[in-house]
Amino acid sequence: MHRHPLFALALCLSLASPAAATGSSRTALRPLSEIESARARIEELAMAAHDLTTRERHHVGPLSSGELATLAEQPPGGPLLVGLTRNLTRTLELREPAVAAARETKASAGGGLLRRETDGSTTWTLSIDSAGAQALRLHFDRFLLPAGAKAYVYSAEGEAHGPYTNEFVRAIVPDGRDFWTNSVYSSTVYLEVRFDEAMSPLDLSIDSIAHMEFPEVAAAAETVGSPEATECFIDVACATENATLIGNLSRAVARLSYAKGGLLYFCTGSLVNVESTPEFEPYLLTANHCFDSQASASSLEAVWDYRANSCGEAAPTLGSLPRNLGSTLLASAKASDFTLVELSQPPPGVRSFLGWNASSAAVSNGMTFYRIAHPDGGPQRFSTTTYQPSPDNGVCTNLPLTSFIYSSGLSGGTKGGSSGGPMTNGATQILGQLFGKCGFDTSNPCNYTTQAAVDGRFSVTFPSIETWLSPSSPTEPCVPSSSTLCLQSNRFKITLSARDPRSGNTDNGFVMSSTNFFGYYAFPVLASNQTDPQIFVKVLDGRPVNNKWWVFYASLTDVEFTLTVTDTQTGVVKTYSQAPFTQKSANDTSAFN
Numbered sequence: 260m261h262r263h264p265l266f267a268l269a270l271c272l273s274l275a276s277p278a279a280a281t282g283s284s285r286t287a288l289r290p291l292s293e294i295e296s297a298r299a300r301i302e303e304l305a306m307a308a309h310d311l312t313t314r315e316r317h318h319v320g321p322l323s324s325g326e327l328a329t330l331a332e333q334p335p336g337g338p339l340l341v342g343l344t345r346n347l348t349r350t351l352e353l354r355e356p357a358v359a360a361a362r363e364t365k366a367s368a369g370g371g372l373l374r375r376e377t378d379g380s381t382t383w384t385l386s387i388d389s390a391g392a393q394a395l396r397l398h399f400d401r402f403l404l405p406a407g408a409k410a411y412v413y414s415a416e417g418e419a420h421g422p423y424t425n426e427f428v429r430a431i432v433p434d435g436r437d438f439w440t441n442s443v444y445s446s447t448v449y450l451e452v453r454f455d456e457a458m459s460p461l462d463l464s465i466d467s468i469a470h471m472e473f474p475e476v477a478a479a480a481e482t483v484g485s486p487e488a489t490e491c492f493i494d495v496a497c498a499t500e501n502a503t504l505i506g507n508l509s510r511a512v513a514r515l516s517y518a519k520g521g522l523l524y525f526c527t528g529s530l531v532n533v534e535s536t537p538e539f540e541p542y543l544l545t546a547n548h549c550f551d552s553q554a555s556a557s558s559l560e561a562v563w564d565y566r567a568n569s570c571g572e573a574a575p576t577l578g579s580l581p582r583n584l585g586s587t588l589l590a591s592a593k594a595s596d597f598t599l600v601e602l603s604q605p606p607p608g609v610r611s612f613l614g615w616n617a618s619s620a621a622v623s624n625g626m627t628f629y630r631i632a633h634p635d636g637g638p639q640r641f642s643t644t645t646y647q648p649s650p651d652n653g654v655c656t657n658l659p660l661t662s663f664i665y666s667s668g669l670s671g672g673t674k675g676g677s678s679g680g681p682m683t684n685g686a687t688q689i690l691g692q693l694f695g696k697c698g699f700d701t702s703n704p705c706n707y708t709t710q711a712a713v714d715g716r717f718s719v720t721f722p723s724i725e726t727w728l729s730p731s732s733p734t735e736p737c738v739p740s741s742s743t744l745c746l747q748s749n750r751f752k753i754t755l756s757a758r759d760p761r762s763g764n765t766d767n768g769f770v771m772s773s774t775n776f777f778g779y780y781a782f783p784v785l786a787s788n789q790t791d792p793q794i795f796v797k798v799l800d801g802r803p804v805n806n807k808w809w810v811f812y813a814s815l816t817d818v819e820f821t822l823t824v825t826d827t828q829t830g831v832v833k834t835y836s837q838a839p840f841t842q843k844s845a846n847d848t849s850a851f852n
Contacts, residue, residue, distance in 0.1 A: 282534040282614040315372045319389045339675035342471030342523030351465040381454045388447040389470045395448040396469035399438040405457035414445035418578035431585030439558040444578040491705035493671040497570035498641040510611040513561035514633040525636035527680035532612035534729045541602035545679030551591040566639040574638035581607040595715035615689040617721035632680030642671025655697035665711040672704030731830045744778040746798045757820035760839035808851040813844040
């Protein structure tokens, strides 16, 4: 018995199924986000790049033998590997003194060209290339810009993304650290930062790039009939099934790229509808084995509409497609291999938000399942499977039937990059998301006889994400207690659960003291002391700034904990976590409306 080598293991854990809960698919029209406005400036940006000298053009050099080996070998038990992080030989940095010194002239500073523009603004421009790359992303170790300043990334071929403002970046990474730009589909990426009058505060630091090479290019040359053949793949535009179903699925599915452990990967994800609310929350569902950390969620780039417009046509170029950048990790678990994130911006264009069915009886004998995914990270492909209550080729270790759905192929196929793709019924209600395959000859996506598709059961996932997809009605104002912190006139209810990774002991925390807007917890069980502060929390009214309530917390301990903040006026819940043996402080300046 074999699992597909491109997919991860899952824990052998069975969860009780909840009562039936359903959501209907809905469609929303979103204007193109501000980040698309950079395309209007591409000619102006490209003109600025002509003045760069060798001091502002940075060459990372060809891939080393070790890097080539890393890209050539897909690690077992993981998503589709498409790139790696390459450190720059010199960190490119720009701070206030350098800009102030060059306000009236043209000068090289911090690895970029500073110059005064005819409109009175100041620009800082540089380029970085990596031989053989099909796409590049810039990594900012620090990103801090003054008011009015904007950054852009672009290519000589006409692709541009931005503006990245201080507000935009901090909505993704609140401390301005570890920020990844959009992908630029070229072996050379250009950066321009444009300043108006304000020069402070300013602290930019670029320490690395992501070098990506895509397997769909090599896949086009594969021989039909080989173990890696893809002749069974069905272009979405050529699918003959119900047009409404295919349209809803296609508009909900995105190709995902993200950073994880110094490498870059592809997966598939889909937008999920929130039950009984007029709002379209930008929630996206994918697989746990794709990623399960906030660092990866922050680096997430979701590309939409990567599909041909009509059967027989080529898909549009990736650089021309709408996309989202960044997300917040909401929940993730191996038990049913799911990850749920909230995108940092509303998805642009016409989008479908898929319904779901969390009933344990939602899957029955003879059912046909439908899926759209991005195998090999390529354009959208359509496939269908049928339910196998007793898999022909047995059940794979750690993929129990209580937590996973097995199905045999009817049409189309999946491959690395399809991970996390939604599996739906004929009403486009999500029943699961793709884990991978179980059986023999799992490397062949067109082999229907010796392998089964395996999806995490949505009925098992649902209890972990019910807070977001089926939010409770507004509750009564918070009532303070020894373990419950109530802030902002008892509107926000805060509870804490903690676990010491050394002893395994748990604690709910003890509220030592509080004011109307902040408080702090002690750990009487874990620390044997209820007068020693361990976790500080505050909620501020940021509505005069961005129409949001802000949540801040600071940790003075390395134990594992989850902080739960409930807005009792709306019923919306946010959770914030710290991994064991770490110490984390953070702020969420878009926590509540």
